[in-house]
Amino acid sequence: xxxxxxxxxxxxxxxxxxxxxxxxxxxxxxxxxxxxxxxxxxxxxxxxxxxxxxxxxxxxxxxxxxxxxxxxxxxxxxxxxxxxxxxxxxxxxxxxxxxxxxxxxxxxxxxxxxxxxxxxxxxxxxxxxxxxxxxxxxxxxxxxxxxxxxxxxxxxxxxxxxxxxxxxxxxxxxxxxxx
Amino acid sequence: xxxxxxxxxxxxxxxxxxxxxxxxxxxxxxxxxxxxxxxxxxxxxxxxxxxxxxxxxxxxxxxxxxxxxxxxxxxxxxxxxxxxxxxxxxxxxxxxxxxxxxxxxxxxxxxxxxxxxxxxxxxxxxxxxxxxxxxxxxxxxxxxxxxxxxxxxxxxxxxxxxxxxxxxxxxxxxxxxxxxxxxxxxxxx
Numbered sequence: 001x002x003x004x005x006x007x008x009x010x011x012x013x014x015x016x017x018x019x020x021x022x023x024x025x026x027x028x029x030x031x032x033x034x035x036x037x038x039x040x041x042x043x044x045x046x047x048x049x050x051x052x053x054x055x056x057x058x059x060x061x062x063x064x065x066x067x068x069x070x071x072x073x074x075x076x077x078x079x080x081x082x083x084x085x086x087x088x089x090x091x092x093x094x095x096x097x098x099x100x101x102x103x104x105x106x107x108x109x110x111x112x113x114x115x116x117x118x119x120x121x122x123x124x125x126x127x128x129x130x131x132x133x134x135x136x137x138x139x140x141x142x143x144x145x146x147x148x149x150x151x152x153x154x155x156x157x158x159x160x161x162x163x164x165x166x167x168x169x170x171x172x173x174x175x176x177x178x179x
Numbered sequence: 180x181x182x183x184x185x186x187x188x189x190x191x192x193x194x195x196x197x198x199x200x201x202x203x204x205x206x207x208x209x210x211x212x213x214x215x216x217x218x219x220x221x222x223x224x225x226x227x228x229x230x231x232x233x234x235x236x237x238x239x240x241x242x243x244x245x246x247x248x249x250x251x252x253x254x255x256x257x258x259x260x261x262x263x264x265x266x267x268x269x270x271x272x273x274x275x276x277x278x279x280x281x282x283x284x285x286x287x288x289x290x291x292x293x294x295x296x297x298x299x300x301x302x303x304x305x306x307x308x309x310x311x312x313x314x315x316x317x318x319x320x321x322x323x324x325x326x327x328x329x330x331x332x333x334x335x336x337x338x339x340x341x342x343x344x345x346x347x348x349x350x351x352x353x354x355x356x357x358x359x360x361x362x363x364x365x366x367x368x
Contacts, residue, residue, distance in 0.1 A: 038274070038351045048265065112264035133232070136264040137257070137271065 001179050004072040011179045013072065016065040021154075023058040024099070027051065028151050052110055053119045059103040066096070078170045091157055098150045105146060108139035201239035201247045204333060204365025208235055212334070212364035215254060219357045229261030231284075238288075238365055240333055242323070245299060248291035252361070254284040256308075274350050275343070281309050289313070301337060308346040314339055318361075326366075334364040 003010045009017070034047035077085030110117050111127035112135040118124045129135065164172035206213050214230055221227045236252035257278040259270050271278040288303035297320030305314045318337030326332050338360040344353030 040351050109268065110265060113262065132264060133258065136268045140268055
């Protein structure tokens with residue numbers, strides 16, 4: 001129930017999956033919204049502070065998820081064709097990679113001037129690379145590009161799950177909902 | 180070879196002509212004895228200051244013929260620095276400077292009216308955010324003379340106030356006056 005088996009996802013993997021799904025979708029929407037706010041809007045500063053703090057927490061959940069994945073068996077894909085299982089597998093790796101790059105690029109924007117990222121006043125992540133002037137611009141462009149890429153990949157990932165559920169009528173989606 | 184010699188002598192003559200008009204100075208951005216600062220009120224409660232880190236310029240100045248003063252300055256708008264990466268990123272964006280579209284701002288003088296010893300009214304075309312406006316503002320000389328390293332320097336300061344909306348930055352901050360302050364030291368060529 002807690003751990004994965006060769007056929008099922010365990011409780012922890014499922015919880016981590018949906019927590020990150022919520023985080024990723026929420027952060028994408030928040031990101032798009034907050035860059036449109038103008039200086040005198042109530043949440044001009046707050047939205048960014050929240051986005052950064054949640055980003056750090058999400059990165060920690062991401063690390064926990066990677067470790068959990070390493071410690072566990074990964075259930076095998078349910079598609080009939082090997083190539084479909086392989087595609088799903090590569091998509092999963094791609095999602096991990098793009099998420100990791102999003103965390104790093106976001107961190108590099110806000111820490112470009114040496115300021116730390118504060119996480120709800122609980123702790124802060126200090127700056128490392130501080131090439132002020134170009135760093136926040138380059139990291140910013142990469143962050144935006146990656147955000148849109150991740151949104152597209154998440155859509156494909158979700159569509160593939162729905163396709164399995166509706167067309168193939170297999171357990172792919174259900175086993176991510178119930179251990 | 181002959182053509183080259185002619186070209187050289189012609190350009191040498193042209194150079195002599197400029198020098199005879201007024202001494203040419205290059206703004207000492209290399210040694211960072213010049214700065215372009217801006218100052219804007221934050222919420223009406225305090226001053227926020229920042230600067231453009233990268234610019235270049237030169238001017239013609241002769242204290243015996245101040246009316247011949249000329250100056251040209253080019254500013255790399257993306258070099259804006261208010262000591263806050265997130266704010267600078269927003270300032271470079273389409274909401275403000277649109278530095279991708281307008282990477283350079285420039286000022287080219289069109290006239291100088293001396294108003295006293297080392298003071299005057301400088302007029303010129305200020306190109307900023309794709310908009311060119313004729314502006315006039317007071318400048319004053321700080322000093323001039325030999326430097327300890329074999330050169331000759333002259334320094335000035337001047338300031339003017341602009342409104343962002345006059346330069347097509349119409350956002351909620353368009354109506355805020357922004358002070359631009361120029362501090363330059365030139366090395367005579």
